[in-house]
Amino acid sequence: MALLDLKGVVKDYPLGQTVVHALRGLDLAIEKGEIVAIMGPSGSGKSTLMHVLGALDTPTDGTASLEGHNLEELGEDELVTLRGKKVGFVFQTFNLIQSLTAQQNVELPMIFLGVRKKARAERARLLLEKVGLGERLEHRPNELSGGERQRVAIARALANNPEIILADEPTGNLDSETGATILDLLKKLSLDEGKTMILITHDPDAAAIAGRIIRLRDGRVVQEVRNA
Amino acid sequence: MLSEFFRLAAQSILHRKLRSLLAVLGVLIGIAAVVGLISIGLSLEGMMKGEVSKVFGADTFVIMDKDTFSRGHSSGAKQYALDLPTLENVEGVKTVAAIRQRTAFVQGSAGADGKLTQGFFPVMGLSPQFLTEFKAFTPDTKLEPGGRNIAEGDLAVAVLSDELAKRLNVAVGDSILVAGEKSNEIKASVIGILAPSDAKQSQGFSGGMGATTTDTIYIPNAAMGQLWPEGNDFLVTAVRILPGYKVDDVADRAEAALKAEGSQVAAITSSDITSFIDKILSSVSVFLAGLAAISLVVGGVGVMNTMFTSVLERTKDIGVMKAVGAKNRHVLAIFLIESGLIGVLGGVIGILAGLGLSAGACFAINTFANMPGGVTFPFVASPVLILATLVSSFAVGALSGLWPARRGARMPVVDALRYE
């Protein structure tokens, strides 16, 4: 069974009197250890797809399952715990908490899972070292550059040692040079640690690190390419 | 996990210093007003009860006209009739001391022109026990050197102010003639003259019960009984009880015995006065509590406003926290703790400010107001008040934060993440 399995997934958003069809019947299976790039024009449903894949949202129709758990059958709290353990998110706008230091931001996912203080601090330091920020533990987000912030976000995504990393346009707010180093880092991490990674991107360079590229348009898969 | 939530909340408060400060300030002002006002009220109560206990022990009660006490004696004490032996024979009574007052025709010595000085003056009959056993009832009186005060066994003696002594042209050792009803009269020898400052400030012995002036002539109560045998001119009577009796029991018996003879009197114990004070202060307390409630609500609205802004501003943070594993109740707890902390912070500083306010007020009154009779306002820091205020400041904070926090906690994670 695939790690992530979507079957006939439909996602509708009510918008005033009308309905926005963000996903219009989508089948997708992602195996453990894969790196998949999802591309497509703005508004094609990439982020919506990521939300469903990451157990942040449930489909309007069809089924989505993560490691064999059907999302619809899980309660709110179980969903939260599942995503806390299994999925790490990296966002385009970093989404760090401004009042917390780099280390505290990385510790945050572990706090909600009840990891002890000492173990938490140790792991956060280790991860920040791994992303090259061993010297920036006490810095707050506004004292870090864009690239550094995204590294903190990557370290945070790895905090609970998740199976899956979901990155929604992680280089979208970075210059191309910094973006390239972030991509290298992501690729390296996913290879080193055998993480499954789903990378949403506009950037062909980013897509190049993926083993498979899926193109969306109007909420449907329009093309699927396997990289050699 | 809770301690982590406290840290997260505290860091969020510190991160938004100015806005947190304003919310804290709102609570602070409310709490300071509450604590300050109530503490001053407690000082007032302490002062009044302190005065009462100075005069009344657990073994003393007073007899007054029955209307005087219930109205409060702002309009002066009404005089009443009383038979002293009846009172003295009540079981449990040890000592009785009374003050009576009349207006009498008085003659002094001949003046420089050879004519006798004379006129109508208030005369106060005083049991000598008022200067010994019931000393607390009377302010310290100072006499001019060479004189003495009325003492036990005295009969035909008088004490008067220096001013009146001049007018009557008498000195210590001279005699004055005091005429009572019918043809009763006594020749009283002047044994003491009140020192000038004393005559003006304390105006004699009545302890504020009667209308005394520098014109008043003080004679022993025994002399009063000779001049006016019918005792229907009592101002106040103090009673000390024997050991082993309960003051309220003896007071009840005394009142019953006197009423049986037709005296319109009330026997008042310290507990009567204390409850009278409490009655007066309870309306003050209700007023203060109302003010307190209003200022706390105002503070609470401030916290609510801050928390709504805080939740809105951190919509994205809420999304992130939920994405990385925060349950709704975690988010709720973090925001509630944050608003509760704002409340407590305002509470702690407000309590200190309020106590400071009240201490300052007491100090100012005691130092500069020059209260008569050495009355002082004790500074009261009530532990109950402090604890109650502390708890309610947290409650105000948390309750005000409840609505905004719930809104934050229930926000769907996807909507929160998409929020710009």
Ligand SMILES: Nc1ncnc2c1ncn2[C@@H]1O[C@H](COP(=O)(O)OP(=O)(O)O)[C@@H](O)[C@H]1O
């Ligand atoms: N909460 C929502 N309410 C209404 N419409 C939404 C909502 N979220 C997304 N959409 C719509 O769904 C479509 C897909 O959006 P999205 O998944 O964000 O696309 P992408 O990430 O590819 O730009 C868009 O038309 C968008 O406007």
Ligand SMILES: [Mg+2]
């Ligand atoms: Mg998007």
